[in-house]
Amino acid sequence: MSIQYYIILCLTLFSIGVVGVLTRRNGIIVFMCIELMLNAVNLLLVAFSKMYHGAALQSAANTTAGIDAQIFVFFIMVVAAAEVSVGLAIIVMMYRNTHSVDINFLNRLKN
């Protein structure tokens, strides 16, 4: 499978996430779209890792080239889990103060 198909798939998923962030006003949906973008990037990293690994296998039989990208994906998942717990706490606090999850409320932060 050519790498271009993977890149196009991940770009499509990423763009769907971008459109979601730009068009929705529900804070939770915006947050979910950010998760979608993170996952698109993860999938692309794994695809590039396998591309690099396949190229390195031609010269050396048991190489572990390309394993770094998969470790990075693991760390991205770790950071995403930490980010979600804090972000959802912020959304819950916002809801407690305003009784809605409309992100336009956050405009008030600038004054």
Add this chain to the structure above:
Amino acid sequence: MSTVDILFYLLSAFAIVSATMVLISKNPIHSVLWLILVFFAISGHYILLNAQFLAIVNIIVYAGAIMVLFLFVIMLMNIKKDAEPQKQLLVKLTGVIAGGSLLTLLIAVVKQTAQIQNKQVLLKEGTIGLIHPLGKALFSDYVIPFEISSVLFLSAMVGAVIIGKK
């Protein structure tokens, strides 16, 4: 067209349709359920790439833990279906056009770039996605970032408790 190709196209179509449904759904709970389907499709892609560890971690951490957290928060808030104020149509249209332009531009760049022409992804082969090589790399070369991430988790936990408290 081999089985792997058919699986790739099926999973890709599944992921893109589910991701679109995340945006379109009015009810946030439906959005969460569609997003879980997206994560399962992405896990299928990981299995296709023989990244078995990441496939399982993706299901456990994303579809299992994070999305349950989202569902829990949504059900806690008891958001009404029509309570979400809609953006104006013009703003929505602008967002869709901006995202579409981004996609078109990036796809054009990918099509033009000479470096990635004829590069193949190794599907269903290669051992780097298995637990044994990944565990070895994680606990030898990357052991310090791994330990630091536990501090990150602790600080995130403390932060979530402090923010969530009155």
